[in-house]
Amino acid sequence: MNILPIALTPKKVLLIGAGRAAAIKARSVLQSDSLLTVIAAQINEHYFDDFAVIVKKFELSDTTDFEIVINATGDRELSKLLSNERKKFGFLLNCVDQPEYCDFYFTANTRDHELCISVSSGGLSPTYAQYIRDLSSAIIPRKSADFYKQLSADRNAKCEKKGGVYLIGCGTGSIDNLTIGALRKIKQIDVALIDNLIGQEIIDLLPKTTQKINVGKQKNAHTMAQETINDLMLKYASKGLIVGRLKGGDPAVFGRVFEEASFLLERGVAVEMISGVSSVFAGCLAGGITPTLRDFSAGALIVSAHLRESQFNSDWIELIGKLPYTIIVLMAYSFTAKIVECALEQGVDMTIPAAFISNIDSPEQITVIGTIGSLNEMSKLCNKPAVLMIGSAISQAVKMPYSGKRIFCV
Numbered sequence: 001m002n003i004l005p006i007a008l009t010p011k012k013v014l015l016i017g018a019g020r021a022a023a024i025k026a027r028s029v030l031q032s033d034s035l036l037t038v039i040a041a042q043i044n045e046h047y048f049d050d051f052a053v054i055v056k057k058f059e060l061s062d063t064t065d066f067e068i069v070i071n072a073t074g075d076r077e078l079s080k081l082l083s084n085e086r087k088k089f090g091f092l093l094n095c096v097d098q099p100e101y102c103d104f105y106f107t108a109n110t111r112d113h114e115l116c117i118s119v120s121s122g123g124l125s126p127t128y129a130q131y132i133r134d135l136s137s138a139i140i141p142r143k144s145a146d147f148y149k150q151l152s153a154d155r156n157a158k159c160e161k162k163g164g165v166y167l168i169g170c171g172t173g174s175i176d177n178l179t180i181g182a183l184r185k186i187k188q189i190d191v192a193l194i195d196n197l198i199g200q201e202i203i204d205l206l207p208k209t210t211q212k213i214n215v216g217k218q219k220n221a222h223t224m225a226q227e228t229i230n231d232l233m234l235k236y237a238s239k240g241l242i243v244g245r246l247k248g249g250d251p252a253v254f255g256r257v258f259e260e261a262s263f264l265l266e267r268g269v270a271v272e273m274i275s276g277v278s279s280v281f282a283g284c285l286a287g288g289i290t291p292t293l294r295d296f297s298a299g300a301l302i303v304s305a306h307l308r309e310s311q312f313n314s315d316w317i318e319l320i321g322k323l324p325y326t327i328i329v330l331m332a333y334s335f336t337a338k339i340v341e342c343a344l345e346q347g348v349d350m351t352i353p354a355a356f357i358s359n360i361d362s363p364e365q366i367t368v369i370g371t372i373g374s375l376n377e378m379s380k381l382c383n384k385p386a387v388l389m390i391g392s393a394i395s396q397a398v399k400m401p402y403s404g405k406r407i408f409c410v
Contacts, residue, residue: 007116010034014066014091016058021096022072023047028106029070037066040073063089071095108133163237165264167257169250169276173199174361177277185274189244191236193229197248197385199362210244226256230263237269250278254304254330280328283357283387287367288402289394291326296393298324305339305388306331314342320372321349326391333358333384336375343372353394358382365404369397378409 010033015026018040026048029036038053039062060081063069069091071079079095086093086103095101107118108129117136121129166185171177186192186202189210194203196216206212213232215224229245236243251257251273261271280302284291291300301323303316312335320327320343332339333356343350350373358366359382366382372390379386 005118007118008032011067012065013037013068013070014039014063015070015072016040016078017072017074017096018043018048018051018053019072019074020047021074022070023051025070025072025094025096025106026051028109031109031111034068060085060089063091066091068092068094071098071101110134110137162270163240163242164270164272165233165237165243165245165260166272166274167245167251167260168247168274169252169255169278170195170198170202170246170248171277172249172279172282172361173197173202175199175201175205177282177361178202178205179274179276182274182276185272186244186246188242190241192244192246193232194246195248198246202246206244226259230260233260233264234267234269237264247276249280250276253278253280253302279357279360279385279387280330283328283360283389286360286365286403287355287357287369287389288397288400288406289326289355289357289389290396290400291328291389291391291393293393293396296396297326297391299326301325301327302330303327304330305335312338314338317342317348318346320390321352326389326393329388329390332388333379333386336379339388340372340375348372352390353392354378354388354390355394355397356382356386356388358384358386359404360385360387367397367402367404367406368409369394369406370409374409381407381409 012035013029015022015029015036015038018038022038022040026036026038038048038051039056039058040053041055041057043053043055058078063082069082069086071082071093074096076098079098079101082093082095083101092103093101094104094106099105105120106126107120108126110117110133117133119129119133119136166189168182168185170182171179183205186205187207189206191211191213192206193213193215196214203212215229215232233243233245245260247255249255252275257273261273264271291297301316301319303313305313307313316327316329317339351371354370354372354375356368356378358364358368364383368378368381370378
């Protein structure tokens with residue numbers, strides 16, 4: 001199917017027929033604000049209660065002055081006649097369920113203010129086109145007119161303003177957890193400095209003209225120093241470009257947002273920070289865990305097991321079992337042996353429930369549920385990146401729905 005995807009302005013349309021297929025086409029034409037005339041030898045009133053119909057036998061001269069003619073009678077001989085004569089009378093032709101005679105095909109449309117999404121099957125399967133249309137409609141944000149206006153305003157402002165930096169939280173890697181605010185900013189970026197955990201679906205949203213630079217940090221691997229990342233943001237912003245620092249999760253949760261923002265602000269660079277969905281919170285429901293479950297946990301404590309230069313942070317371990325909280329530990333995967341060792345030294349109850357939620361929001365997502373005493377075995381059943389959760393609330397995860405794969409380490 002070789003077609004030219006276009007959006008037509010309102011036309012003068014002649015519809016031949018007054019059955020079910022004709023009624024569907026009539027409604028589609030009227031939605032476009034086109035001027036519709038219906039001719040039919042007889043009316044099926046069940047379908048045409050709301051339409052004015054000229055009841056007469058169709059004649060070829062009826063097509064005079066119409067820009068579009070639709071044959072919805074199912075009469076193949078009439079389709080042949082109209083196809084042969086269409087150039088003489090100067091109209092575009094559509095014959096329902098007869099794509100070989102069509103100059104154009106109707107699409108299944110969904111509209112939201114100025115946005116129109118059209119799906120075509122080349123006239124062969126309208127039902128499937130409608131199915132895809134409905135899927136598309138479901139992902140359009142509600143009340144998105146303000147979003148379109150703001151996007152246009154942002155684009156115009158970009159042309160007028162000097163360079164600046166957006167520190168953007170891109171969530172857990174899946175496009176499903178990318179916020180509308182982050183999407184708006186991503187569409188404006190001239191240069192993108194991208195962390196390792198940014199999903200390819202999100203990277204693909206960047207404008208084609210955007211320069212992409214991988215600045216991701218990874219344990220025990222050659223990585224770009226924070227000072228170098230700061231210098232890159234300053235360099236490009238000073239050239240009047242819009243820089244997007246794409247960060248996994250939320251930049252305020254162990255994301256060095258303060259260091260980067262303060263560095264830029266001290267040098268007179270405009271900075272805007274955009275929140276994202278942290279793995280801390282996405283991981284909870286992904287694993288079926290309620291960290292603030294009544295009667296089990298009075299709160300949640302978020303900590304990191306990782307300090308600068310890959311140093312292990314053990315300060316939080318003495319709190320296990322002493323506070324009625326769920327402890328959520330980031331960057332713990334590589335330190336399970338040290339966590340178990342420190343817990344034993346401090347007399348922590350090794351039967352307290354624990355869980356790793358690994359590769360959140362990816363096809364490889366796994367939840368491993370066990371105890372503090374089995375952390376080493378649990379880590380072998382999943383991969384990083386992974387979030388560690390500790391506390392009695394995890395014992396109730398078995399009653400909750402979850403996504404991905406779940407393993408119990410006994």
